[in-house]
Amino acid sequence: MPQIEDEPLNNKPKILDEKVTRREFMQVMGLGGLGVTLAGCDATTITIEEGKEDIVSYLSPEEYVIPGVGTWYASTCLQCPAMCGIHGRVREGRVLKIEGNPNSPVSHGKACQMGQAGLQNHFNPDRLLSPMLRKNGELVETDWNSALKKIKQHTVDDVGLGEDQVAWVTGTVSGHQKVLINSHLESLNSNQHFVNETVNNSVWQRVSEDLLGDDAPTFSLDKASLILSFGADFLGTMDSPIHYSNQYAKFRSLPNRGTLIQVESKMSLTGANADLWISLKPGTEGIFAMGLAQYLLNSGKINNLSIPSTVRERISEYDVNNVNEITGASDDHIGRVGDALLRSSPSLVLAGPSIGGHSNGYQAASAIMMLNMLLGNIGKTITPQPKTPLSDLKARSGNTADLVAFTNKLKSNDLKAVFFYGANPVFSAPESLGLKETLDAPFKVAISSFPDETTMQADVVLPAASYLEDWGTHVASQGPGQDVVSVQQPLMEKWKGTSKGVGDIVLDLLKTTAPERYKVFPDYYSYLRGALRALPQGGLNDESFWEQALQNGSFALKGRKQMFRLMWPDINISAPKKDEKYSLYLVPSPRVGLFDGRHANLPWLQESPDQISKVVWDSWAEIHPTTAESLGISHGEVINISSNSGSIKTHAYITKAVHRDVVAVPLGQGHEGYGRFADGLGVNPLKILSSELEPKTGELAMYSTTVKVTPTGEFEKIVRMGADSDSQVGRGLVRTVSATQVKLTGES
Amino acid sequence: MRLNSHVKSNIVSINLIAISLLIISSLAFAKAIDKPIGEHEGEDVKQPIEFPHNVHVIDNDINCLYCHTYARRSKVAGIPPLSKCIGCHKIVAKDKPRIKKLTQYWNEGVSPVWKKVHDLPDFVHFTHERHLKKLLFDRDTPVTKVKYVCAICHGEVGEMTVAKKNKPLNMGWCVECHEKNSGPGDCWKCHK
Numbered sequence: 001m002p003q004i005e006d007e008p009l010n011n012k013p014k015i016l017d018e019k020v021t022r023r024e025f026m027q028v029m030g031l032g033g034l035g036v037t038l039a040g041c042d043a044t045t046i047t048i049e050e051g052k053e054d055i056v057s058y059l060s061p062e063e064y065v066i067p068g069v070g071t072w073y074a075s076t077c078l079q080c081p082a083m084c085g086i087h088g089r090v091r092e093g094r095v096l097k098i099e100g101n102p103n104s105p106v107s108h109g110k111a112c113q114m115g116q117a118g119l120q121n122h123f124n125p126d127r128l129l130s131p132m133l134r135k136n137g138e139l140v141e142t143d144w145n146s147a148l149k150k151i152k153q154h155t156v157d158d159v160g161l162g163e164d165q166v167a168w169v170t171g172t173v174s175g176h177q178k179v180l181i182n183s184h185l186e187s188l189n190s191n192q193h194f195v196n197e198t199v200n201n202s203v204w205q206r207v208s209e210d211l212l213g214d215d216a217p218t219f220s221l222d223k224a225s226l227i228l229s230f231g232a233d234f235l236g237t238m239d240s241p242i243h244y245s246n247q248y249a250k251f252r253s254l255p256n257r258g259t260l261i262q263v264e265s266k267m268s269l270t271g272a273n274a275d276l277w278i279s280l281k282p283g284t285e286g287i288f289a290m291g292l293a294q295y296l297l298n299s300g301k302i303n304n305l306s307i308p309s310t311v312r313e314r315i316s317e318y319d320v321n322n323v324n325e326i327t328g329a330s331d332d333h334i335g336r337v338g339d340a341l342l343r344s345s346p347s348l349v350l351a352g353p354s355i356g357g358h359s360n361g362y363q364a365a366s367a368i369m370m371l372n373m374l375l376g377n378i379g380k381t382i383t384p385q386p387k388t389p390l391s392d393l394k395a396r397s398g399n400t401a402d403l404v405a406f407t408n409k410l411k412s413n414d415l416k417a418v419f420f421y422g423a424n425p426v427f428s429a430p431e432s433l434g435l436k437e438t439l440d441a442p443f444k445v446a447i448s449s450f451p452d453e454t455t456m457q458a459d460v461v462l463p464a465a466s467y468l469e470d471w472g473t474h475v476a477s478q479g480p481g482q483d484v485v486s487v488q489q490p491l492m493e494k495w496k497g498t499s500k501g502v503g504d505i506v507l508d509l510l511k512t513t514a515p516e517r518y519k520v521f522p523d524y525y526s527y528l529r530g531a532l533r534a535l536p537q538g539g540l541n542d543e544s545f546w547e548q549a550l551q552n553g554s555f556a557l558k559g560r561k562q563m564f565r566l567m568w569p570d571i572n573i574s575a576p577k578k579d580e581k582y583s584l585y586l587v588p589s590p591r592v593g594l595f596d597g598r599h600a601n602l603p604w605l606q607e608s609p610d611q612i613s614k615v616v617w618d619s620w621a622e623i624h625p626t627t628a629e630s631l632g633i634s635h636g637e638v639i640n641i642s643s644n645s646g647s648i649k650t651h652a653y654i655t656k657a658v659h660r661d662v663v664a665v666p667l668g669q670g671h672e673g674y675g676r677f678a679d680g681l682g683v684n685p686l687k688i689l690s691s692e693l694e695p696k697t698g699e700l701a702m703y704s705t706t707v708k709v710t711p712t713g714e715f716e717k718i719v720r721m722g723a724d725s726d727s728q729v730g731r732g733l734v735r736t737v738s739a740t741q742v743k744l745t746g747e748s
Numbered sequence: 749m750r751l752n753s754h755v756k757s758n759i760v761s762i763n764l765i766a767i768s769l770l771i772i773s774s775l776a777f778a779k780a781i782d783k784p785i786g787e788h789e790g791e792d793v794k795q796p797i798e799f800p801h802n803v804h805v806i807d808n809d810i811n812c813l814y815c816h817t818y819a820r821r822s823k824v825a826g827i828p829p830l831s832k833c834i835g836c837h838k839i840v841a842k843d844k845p846r847i848k849k850l851t852q853y854w855n856e857g858v859s860p861v862w863k864k865v866h867d868l869p870d871f872v873h874f875t876h877e878r879h880l881k882k883l884l885f886d887r888d889t890p891v892t893k894v895k896y897v898c899a900i901c902h903g904e905v906g907e908m909t910v911a912k913k914n915k916p917l918n919m920g921w922c923v924e925c926h927e928k929n930s931g932p933g934d935c936w937k938c939h940k
Binding site: 049050051052053054055056057058059060061066067068069 | 790791793794818821822823824826827828829830831854857858859860861862863864865867913
């Protein structure tokens with residue numbers, strides 16, 4: 001801007017020291033405009049700095065690198081366990097944008113909001129930049145040699161570690177990182193690898209394993225005419241949402257637009273997209289599936305001959321009227337869903353974590369899988385998934401059973417040293433498990449990019465590079481890509497600090513426990529190159545194979561073709577018993593964006609509205625209007641939610657998108673030690689979960705906790721996108737037709 | 749081969765016409781861009797190596813785009829990569845002190861940290877590529893004349909040693925040029 005005092009003004013306007021009138025303000029603005037015009041034919045005007053900003057030229061760039069023009073490189077997203085292939089736009093050595101890699105069999109060229117927000121993971125001001133050691137109870141910065149020396153003292157040097165006294169606790173891992181972690185355990189005579197994921201579908205995977213012989217078959221949404229989903233949020237948080245969204249788009253495309261029916265007690269993103277959303281009493285979905293099975297059998301349109309008589313007898317025990325009474329379904333639900341299934345073949349019936357997360361979860365998920373068997377969907381919409389022929393690289397899916405097993409190991413004092421990477425059990429374990437109290441005993445090493453609740457309890461903290469700075473190989477644990485190795489390559493140099501790639505860190509650890517074997521590898525990159533050279537695809541053509549793998553972002557391993565081994569289930573399922581004192585079920589609902597809480601430190605995802613409530617930067621409790629009225633709760637009122645294991649306070653969000661017996665609190669918030677963006681926001685519903693287990697799988701029955709809800713009389717405004725109302729205020733933005741009208745016109 | 753006087757006279761005429769056309773086209777080019785008026789007394793910026801633009805541009809007649817090659821393909825003209833400097837200076841003027849310093853950078857594998865002379869605020873989107881297209885290539889002007897286009901914003905760099913800012917590069921100055929030469933007038937063209 002030109003300097004006003006240089007202008008030939010007779011009456012200088014008063015700006016700083018006196019009150020400015022409207023007239024004076026307009027004078028200034030007018031003169032400002034004049035100044036800009038004058039500047040064109042004026043003499044010197046200094047507007048910007050000269051010689052202050054550094055500019056560094058390339059030394060000897062690749063021909064395709066042009067400053068100011070982005071170059072896209074392929075890599076792999078590690079924001080959730082789906083392992084999507086991504087492209088990162090790199091300009092002047094910095095990664096600036098992430099999109100999906102069209103060559104990826106998982107992402108098909110798309111990236112979700114969590115993937116896009118990977119940039120904030122990378123450029124996060126809370127990143128750990130230096131190793132830390134605990135001294136006098138406090139974590140203090142140190143150098144890598146001192147940190148590794150300390151770890152060596154506690155794992156190698158005369159500490160007399162026995163068998164299975166060292167453990168790794170990680171999130172879902174695969175590829176060569178998993179190989180190295182296992183090698184580290186092996187070098188310390190242990191096989192204690194616990195893989196923890198709060199958002200998982202382990203019970204469904206176990207049912208798939210037991211009934212089909214494949215724990216991660218292919219579910220082809222695009223081949224189905226109708227999808228009946230029991231709590232499977234495949235568009236939001238389940239397994240591989242980008243892949244499923246791609247299939248869903250085909251499933252919904254004309255001319256044969258498929259029908260989606262969602263059965264769940266808290267509406268998910270998938271539920272919001274459904275043609276019919278059925279809300280059942282929590283824990284009774286399996287009984288509804290059995291009622292549906294009986295309706296299908298009674299229709300006479302199912303081939304009875306292939307169904308064992310014991311199974312038919314079991315199904316006959318679930319009378320439709322009884323089922324309606326137990327589940328709270330309306331009288332015509334089973335008939336409508338059953339008829340739709342009989343009309344639409346092939347169909348696909350899915351179960352999600354809220355089904356497996358009850359004490360009858362395995363039985364319920366089995367009943368749901370049995371529907372697929374009755375309807376002849378096996379081999380059509382559910383097919384075996386080729387697996388990687390290299391079992392060492394196969395993913396280990398995370399679950400909560402490992403969290404329970406790890407806690408039990410700690411309680412029995414069996415562990416002397418624990419390594420944490422990609423898991424935050426102090427945040428994710430219910431307090432009723434008692435993990436936090438038992439964590440003091442062993443020597444703890446945390447490999448992490450950020451301070452978090454678990455990392456801050458460690459004795460040694462090793463700063464991990466962000467996944468956009470690191471090398472790696474990954475294999476998807478679910479859905480497609482189980483016979484494809486996704487390659488992770490750094491999209492930029494280390495941003496700052498002395499962090500190291502995860503592979504490099506584990507290699508450093510291995511050099512202390514098995515130096516003879518691993519000292520030949522100067523770094524993880526050389527280890528990886530050596531390992532890939534040993535593959536049949538590598539070998540003599542290693543260089544071109546490697547270049548192609550980097551360019552494509554993945555390479556196929558020609559997986560073994562699998563065959564199903566069908567096994568009919570023996571189902572005996574009853575509704576969970578409820579403590580009358582605690583009348584509502586607590587649903588800890590996974591949230592698109594914040595996921596299980598790992599992304600609470602990314603502002604883009606905090607400000608991204610929840611898929612259903614549109615709330616930002618906070619927690620809330622979804623409660624049905626009828627329930628709220630009976631408890632005297634108003635919208636926005638702070639409510640106390642208490643279980644046998646504790647209580648949390650948050651504000652009530654009154655919505656019809658939950659069952660009357662449910663109070664749903666989203667996952668993700670309630671952090672205490674996860675950086676400036678995450679701390680102090682909302683509450684963590686995981687803390688007050690009971691430690692009840694699903695008996696068959698040993699998984700935490702995360703959806704079975706019952707709670708008591710009481711109003712406090714305090715009010716807080718719920719911050720959400722859009723108007724604080726679901727009404728369209730008469731604008732007719734979305735045209736609707738009542739169900740009655742549809743029935744009258746005979747359409748469906 | 750001997751040519752008769754008539755043919756000779758024709759050749760001379762054609763040459764004269766061609767030369768006249770060249771002069772006219774040069775004048776037309778010079779006239780075609782109506783330059784904005786305004787000067788700026790830039791600061792002397794200390795650079796790690798005192799790069800003599802005059803030696804390169806005037807004495808050796810090197811085209812601006814030979815070194816600032818990114819200008820035609822990117823929003824930034826860019827500082828040439830060190831490998832480009834060394835491409836010539838592994839042979840040329842090796843004994844000069846500034847070239848010795850340059851070679852030392854190359855041998856040590858580090859780039860000099862230059863100081864930016866022509867800076868624009870972050871909220872201004874300026875693209876060299878678009879301006880060169882409009883002012884040079886779309887007018888079928890020979891690329892050898894690019895220095896006249898560069899000079900509109902950067903001044904007579906060929907007369908400088910270390911580059912110095914000598915045009916205002918402020919909004920009024922830019923807008924004036926856009927108005928005189930039918931450049932876009934939408935706010936978002938520059939403020940996107």
